[in-house]
Amino acid sequence: MNQAPLNENDTHANNKNEAAVGHNLQAQKDQQQQQQHAGRTTVTEIITIKEQVPQIREPDVPHPNNQDPRKDPPTSKSNHTVERVNGAFVILARNSDLDSLRPTILELEARFNHRYHYPYVFLNEKPFDTAFKRGIEEVAPDSEIEYGLIPNEHWSYPPWIDQEKARQQRQIMKQKKVIYGDSEPYRHMCRFNSGFFYRHPLLAKYKWYWRVEPSVKFPCEIDYDPFRFMQENRKLYGFTVSIKEFVETIPTLWNTTVKFMEQHKDLMPKNNLLHFVEEKDSKNPGGKSIYNRCHFWSNFEIGSLDFMRGREYNMYFDYLDKAGGFFYERWGDAPVHSLGVAMFMNKDQVHWFKDIGYFHNPLWNCPQGDDHKRLKCTCDPKLSIDIKNKQWSCSLEFKDLPFSPIKS
Ligand SMILES: Nc1nc2c(ncn2[C@@H]2O[C@H](COP(=O)(O)OP(=O)(O)OP(=O)(O)O)[C@@H](O)[C@H]2O)c(=O)[nH]1
Ligand SMILES: [Mg+2]
Numbered sequence: 001m002n003q004a005p006l007n008e009n010d011t012h013a014n015n016k017n018e019a020a021v022g023h024n025l026q027a028q029k030d031q032q033q034q035q036q037h038a039g040r041t042t043v044t045e046i047i048t049i050k051e052q053v054p055q056i057r058e059p060d061v062p063h064p065n066n067q068d069p070r071k072d073p074p075t076s077k078s079n080h081t082v083e084r085v086n087g088a089f090v091i092l093a094r095n096s097d098l099d100s101l102r103p104t105i106l107e108l109e110a111r112f113n114h115r116y117h118y119p120y121v122f123l124n125e126k127p128f129d130t131a132f133k134r135g136i137e138e139v140a141p142d143s144e145i146e147y148g149l150i151p152n153e154h155w156s157y158p159p160w161i162d163q164e165k166a167r168q169q170r171q172i173m174k175q176k177k178v179i180y181g182d183s184e185p186y187r188h189m190c191r192f193n194s195g196f197f198y199r200h201p202l203l204a205k206y207k208w209y210w211r212v213e214p215s216v217k218f219p220c221e222i223d224y225d226p227f228r229f230m231q232e233n234r235k236l237y238g239f240t241v242s243i244k245e246f247v248e249t250i251p252t253l254w255n256t257t258v259k260f261m262e263q264h265k266d267l268m269p270k271n272n273l274l275h276f277v278e279e280k281d282s283k284n285p286g287g288k289s290i291y292n293r294c295h296f297w298s299n300f301e302i303g304s305l306d307f308m309r310g311r312e313y314n315m316y317f318d319y320l321d322k323a324g325g326f327f328y329e330r331w332g333d334a335p336v337h338s339l340g341v342a343m344f345m346n347k348d349q350v351h352w353f354k355d356i357g358y359f360h361n362p363l364w365n366c367p368q369g370d371d372h373k374r375l376k377c378t379c380d381p382k383l384s385i386d387i388k389n390k391q392w393s394c395s396l397e398f399k400d401l402p403f404s405p406i407k408s
Pocket of ligand 1: 097
């Protein structure tokens with residue numbers, strides 16, 4: 001599981017690697033689905049709202065690592081509001097994800113959150129059961145934890161979708177062996193993560209979210225507060241890994257996005273980040289540019305909820321939703337978020353958290369050099385996507401893009 005199966009020496013690496021990654025991911029998904037069936041229950045959902053965290057603004061810091069390391073935030077629930085900003089971890093999960101979530105949360109607490117106690121918000125389209133809640137509270141005993149039930153209209157077919165056509169498309173994708181191509185819940189998950197998670201009432205009081213998934217790893221110390229970094233540096237979206245999407249899952253996403261852009265030029269700032277996702281069409285060099293498939297991997301995101309809740313992004317999501325590609329194709333929330341970010345943000349507002357060690361099967365972001373030592377990393381820096389799987393990564397391209405001023 002921890003071995004990235006990509007082969008950098010393969011000149012036809014993309015196709016081959018997609019298959020290897022796909023196989024690996026499919027096996028993992030199958031196992032999760034089996035676990036899910038075993039773990040379903042009908043226990044009534046309880047939403048526990050223990051307290052609200054006020055937003056606190058403090059003086060700017062130029063870089064997180066320049067913070068005084070002696071100034072640790074308080075560690076008890078009673079006085080934690082002095083140091084936190086208004087953020088929360090957001091975790092979409094099934095009851096059956098408990099065993100893969102616990103090690104992730106233990107590590108996140110040990111590497112970062114034992115100093116801050118940022119709250120957790122768990123979301124599920126089915127009620128979380130008592131075993132899940134107990135199991136989570138054991139590994140994050142000092143953090144506030146809330147459990148939310150997803151409204152049915154955020155996890156079901158909208159009326160304009162032809163469900164028979166959607167079923168047929170899943171069959172076609174299954175034959176083509178597209179990763180998760182035949183999965184109906186995966187599509188609801190991608191649509192929910194694209195356009196609904198930030199509308200959940202439990203997130204209404206927060207300004208920042210940090211998305212976490214089961215089984216991910218945080219192999220290094222996180223020695224500053226990334227939420228605060230976002231706020232104080234006027235960032236809106238942060239990522240650790242950026243890669244190219246499986247083209248079979250998004251055949252019409254780019255053209256649909258182009259149509260949206262043509263109708264809504266007024267929504268986009270002049271210095272947007274579209275140059276991160278566009279490339280010349282080698283088959284038609286004089287023609288329109290095409291999607292280079294680069295996207296921020298959304299299994300890790302630290303982002304502004306105000307941006308996600310804002311008019312621009314939601315007009316874009318609604319346009320995509322009406323086009324039907326969440327069901328007729330298999331549009332993922334990662335390219336959807338990324339295209340939204342590219343259209344509506346400047347580069348200054350997007351941050352690569354290169355110094356946050358991270359693993360989601362099969363890719364690593366492992367800090368290099370002095371950072372690796374200082375942050376007591378347990379990952380192998382040579383396995384980092386930008387070293388081992390350069391041909392897949394878009395992060396270095398992101399780094400080299402020109403900066404542009406923040407929209408006034
Ligand atoms: N409640 C709920 N959560 C789900 C469901 N399917 C996926 N998730 C969650 O949605 C997120 C993304 O799902 P993943 O299965 O991790 O999708 P992925 O990252 O593309 O693929 P792998 O991690 O490689 O399996 C994770 O937090 C899952 O726990 C579902 O049917 N119900
Ligand atoms: Mg995942």
